[in-house]
Amino acid sequence: MFATPKNDEINPSIFMLITVPILFGMMFSDFGHGTILFISAHVLGLSVFWKIMGFMSIYFGILFN
Numbered sequence: 001m002f003a004t005p006k007n008d009e010i011n012p013s014i015f016m017l018i019t020v021p022i023l024f025g026m027m028f029s030d031f032g033h034g035t036i037l038f039i040s041a042h043v044l045g046l047s048v049f050w051k052i053m054g055f056m057s058i059y060f061g062i063l064f065n
Contacts, residue, residue, distance in 0.1 A: 021049070025056025031065065034058035
């Protein structure tokens with residue numbers, strides 16, 4: 001169940017890379033906290049994944065609020 005995918009199986013990390021930031025942005029939809037997350041990810045030099053999660057939080061914060 002937790003093994004790495006074999007050569008003939010689909011790698012689920014591509015789907016997770018797309019869906020996790022979107023679902024995180026819907027769950028954590030706040031403009032202020034998303035801005036703090038985005039700026040701190042940029043200043044600390046974290047991966048692009050954290051910046052995307054901050055951006056999605058900002059986007060859904062504007063959309064929902």
